[in-house]
Amino acid sequence: MVDVGAKPITDREAIARGSITVSRQALAQIRSGSIKKGDPLQAARLAGIMAAKQTSALIPLCHPLPLSSVHVELTPTSRGYDIEARVRTSARTGVEMEALTAVAVAALTLYDMVKAVDKTMVIGDIRLEYKVGGRSGVYRRRDAGV
DSSP: OOOOTTSOOEEEEEEEEEEEEOOHHHHHHHHHTOOTTOOHHHHHHHHHHHHHHTHHHHSTTOOOOOEEEEEEEEEEOSSEEEEEEEEEEEESSOOHHHHHHHHHHHHHHHHHHHTTTOSOOEEEEEEEEEEEOSTTOOEEOTTOOO
C-alpha cells in the first residue's frame, strides 16, 4: 500500500456512474414489481452501499476508509437504468474506488436479481465523473453533468 500517513486529512467526495441495459420484458417486470426474487432496485441500492463500505476488502492495496456518506441511485432509462454513487469521507486518501465499486456491485446485483428473465443484460460505462479533496484538487469528467 502507498503510505498516506503524512498526508493531511481533508474532506473528499467522489461520484461514479455506470449503466445496465435490459430487455423490454425484463424492464416491464422490474417496473411492475413482478421479479420473483423481490425488488431488484432496492437490492441493488443496498448492495452498492455495502460494497462501498467493503472496498478495501475487495481491491488489493486499497486503504480502508471511514465513509461518512454513501448514496446509490438507479434512474430509469428507456433501455434500463443509469447508476450513480456518491461517496464522502474525511481522510488522507480519496474515495474514487469506493464510488466505482458501489456502481459495479449495484449493477451486478441488478443483473443477479433479473437474470432469470433476461440473460442479455449489458453492464457498461462505469466511470469516475467527479472527485474533490486532497492535493490533486477537483477532477470533473469533461462530458459529465456534475
